[in-house]
Amino acid sequence: MKSQWLFIGLCICTAITSLAQNTTSYWQQHVDYKMEVDVNVKDYTYTGTQELEYTNNSPDTLNQVFYHLFFNAFQPGSDMDVRSRTIKDPDGRVGDRISKLSDKEIGFLKVETLKQNNKELDYKVVGTVLQVNLAQPLLPGEKTKFNMKFNGQVPVQIRRSGRNNAEGVALSMTQWYPKLAEYDFEGWHADPYIGREFQGVWGDFDVKITIDKDYILGGTGYLQNPQEIGYGYEKEGTKVKRKGKKLTWHFNAPQVHDFTWAADPEFVHDSRVAKDGTVLHFLYKDKPAYEKENNFTENWKNLQSKTEDLLLYFNEHIGEYPYDQYSVIQGGDGGMEYAMCTLITGNRSFGSLVGVTAHEMAHAWFQHILATNESKHEWMDEGFTTYISTLAQNEVLSEGKENPLSGAYRGYTYLANSGAEQPQSTHADRYHLNQAYGLAAYSKGAVFLGQLEYLIGKENVSKTLKQYYKEWKFKHPTPNDFKRVAEKVSGAQLDWYLTDWTQTTNTIDYSIENVEAKNQNTVVTLKRNGQMPMPIELRVTFTNGKTQDFYIPLQMMYWQKPNTGELGETWSWANPNYEMTLMLAKDQISKIEIDPSQKMADIKRDNNVFEN
Numbered sequence: 001m002k003s004q005w006l007f008i009g010l011c012i013c014t015a016i017t018s019l020a021q022n023t024t025s026y027w028q029q030h031v032d033y034k035m036e037v038d039v040n041v042k043d044y045t046y047t048g049t050q051e052l053e054y055t056n057n058s059p060d061t062l063n064q065v066f067y068h069l070f071f072n073a074f075q076p077g078s079d080m081d082v083r084s085r086t087i088k089d090p091d092g093r094v095g096d097r098i099s100k101l102s103d104k105e106i107g108f109l110k111v112e113t114l115k116q117n118n119k120e121l122d123y124k125v126v127g128t129v130l131q132v133n134l135a136q137p138l139l140p141g142e143k144t145k146f147n148m149k150f151n152g153q154v155p156v157q158i159r160r161s162g163r164n165n166a167e168g169v170a171l172s173m174t175q176w177y178p179k180l181a182e183y184d185f186e187g188w189h190a191d192p193y194i195g196r197e198f199q200g201v202w203g204d205f206d207v208k209i210t211i212d213k214d215y216i217l218g219g220t221g222y223l224q225n226p227q228e229i230g231y232g233y234e235k236e237g238t239k240v241k242r243k244g245k246k247l248t249w250h251f252n253a254p255q256v257h258d259f260t261w262a263a264d265p266e267f268v269h270d271s272r273v274a275k276d277g278t279v280l281h282f283l284y285k286d287k288p289a290y291e292k293e294n295n296f297t298e299n300w301k302n303l304q305s306k307t308e309d310l311l312l313y314f315n316e317h318i319g320e321y322p323y324d325q326y327s328v329i330q331g332g333d334g335g336m337e338y339a340m341c342t343l344i345t346g347n348r349s350f351g352s353l354v355g356v357t358a359h360e361m362a363h364a365w366f367q368h369i370l371a372t373n374e375s376k377h378e379w380m381d382e383g384f385t386t387y388i389s390t391l392a393q394n395e396v397l398s399e400g401k402e403n404p405l406s407g408a409y410r411g412y413t414y415l416a417n418s419g420a421e422q423p424q425s426t427h428a429d430r431y432h433l434n435q436a437y438g439l440a441a442y443s444k445g446a447v448f449l450g451q452l453e454y455l456i457g458k459e460n461v462s463k464t465l466k467q468y469y470k471e472w473k474f475k476h477p478t479p480n481d482f483k484r485v486a487e488k489v490s491g492a493q494l495d496w497y498l499t500d501w502t503q504t505t506n507t508i509d510y511s512i513e514n515v516e517a518k519n520q521n522t523v524v525t526l527k528r529n530g531q532m533p534m535p536i537e538l539r540v541t542f543t544n545g546k547t548q549d550f551y552i553p554l555q556m557m558y559w560q561k562p563n564t565g566e567l568g569e570t571w572s573w574a575n576p577n578y579e580m581t582l583m584l585a586k587d588q589i590s591k592i593e594i595d596p597s598q599k600m601a602d603i604k605r606d607n608n609v610f611e612n
């Protein structure tokens with residue numbers, strides 16, 4: 001294809017867009033849990049009752065339901081154990097540790113009785129899933145009540161949950177209760193648990209946890225009886241007398257899809273009211289043995305104002321945090337996001353402590369409030385979280401990086417060139433390698449948005465994120481829902497981008513093939529070497545040091561990015577070659593570069609530059 005370039009500015013018209021979204025056929029299920037559990041801190045067991053009111057908002061009649069029994073994963077021979085021992089690059093935290101757990105060290109969740117509207121139910125435990133046949137079919141629009149008695153054992157800390165983690169936190173209670181699986185327009189999502197993503201149904205949780213009175217808790221939900229508990233939850237200046245050997249902590253959590261807590265008798269509890277009114281809680285060990293390694297206590301004190309900065313950043317750049325509370329709790333085995341809280345390991349450098357908090361807190365928006373199905377669309381959760389938390393960290397820690405996402409681009413480029421890449425549409429549990437999952441979800445997922453800036457501009461991406469949150473919070477959006485918002489905000493057609501980037505391993509590689517003097521002009525030949533097409537931004541640097549930018553629209557976007565330089569003829573995707581004539585002599589040119597912003601994820605950059 002040939003294109004004649006002129007040094008005149010062209011008018012670029014953006015389409016007038018409508019932001020209306022058709023969600024008339026949208027529905028989601030609803031759960032309301034009431035749980036009471038009694039914990040034995042000596043043998044790490046607990047007993048509980050659960051009353052679950054389940055509302056079927058689907059158009060379908062349900063004859064069975066599924067629950068997750070996540071703790072059963074921590075048993076020799078479980079799917080999680082076998083997966084970890086057979087995958088080529090096991091998670092170092094898991095390895096073969098599950099296979100070596102004794103009966104006293106394993107985790108389990110056992111159902112003692114289960115009734116639907118007072119009728120005994122027929123159920124079957126299938127690993128980490130409970131399959132239940134209903135006594136009465138649950139009709140569209142109807143509610144039913146399940147009553148369960150259960151007991152559990154907290155596993156030795158292997159992954160995310162457990163007792164006595166590496167930093168000595170007694171109880172990291174995540175994924176600890178029988179949890180109803182998600183049923184949505186795709187049907188049931190009763191995935192066996194192998195330690196990766198999870199998905200849930202929103203509803204209100206009322207949870208009472210009875211535990212030895214010297215244990216201090218943090219987690220999901222608002223404490224209902226702070227004056228009986230104290231430990232920094234009580235009204236300032238009041239005194240609390242804790243009665244008896246055990247205390248019952250009563251929490252209430254409206255509109256969450258999970259309930260998590262952690263407990264330790266040596267927790268320090270600080271709180272801080274952020275400018276937007278959100279109460280931030282911090283729970284961490286009181287001068288642990290590793291206190292001096294990383295200035296532990298000082299870091300946790302300094303983290304508190306940074307956490308407020310992060311919250312305000314996410315409020316501004318995504319949308320307002322809808323809960324009144326968020327807690328950063330020492331626990332788990334790295335960092336993991338939960339409803340209204342995160343569990344992170346705390347013995348880190350200050351930068352790492354802020355970084356992990358930024359990432360996990362950003363998940364509150366993507367994993368919890370938007371809540372895409374992260375098993376199926378892991379890149380929308382981990383990738384979007386990585387994108388925004390990287391930008392937030394750059395600002396909050398004044399890192400001043402010009403391209404804070406460069407690490408994500410490097411990760412993706414490594415993956416694309418490794419031969420181990422699988423499409424992002426692969427189920428999170430089904431990657432051949434943990435590394436291929438990690439780089440596809442986190443790095444390639446963050447690049448999806450970084451590169452969207454290249455396609456539609458930073459301002460449009462920023463508007464898209466806010467509009468996406470506004471339209472889809474508490475609705476479990478799909479990849480297409482995000483794409484539609486980006487299309488409506490920008491006016492560009494992006495179906496090809498979503499498809500190629502997320503459902504294939506097609507790569508981007510453009511090169512400057514030839515630069516040739518012709519009469520008084522210069523003919524530049526560009527080539528698309530990769531399968532994935534893109535619009536092209538090109539910078540010509542002259543011998544006098546001045547530069548001129550050019551923009552070659554991609555035909556199937558039916559759109560041009562504004563203010564990107566001289567506009568050329570469109571390039572259709574099927575054509576591998578593109579020729580353009582610059583109306584100046586070759587010896588006036590010192591350099592020509594494809595994508596000087598480096599926001600296009602070209603997997604082979606060395607052929608992007610011509611130097612005279």
Ligand SMILES: [Zn+2]
Pocket residue numbers: 359363382385
């Ligand atoms: Zn994450």
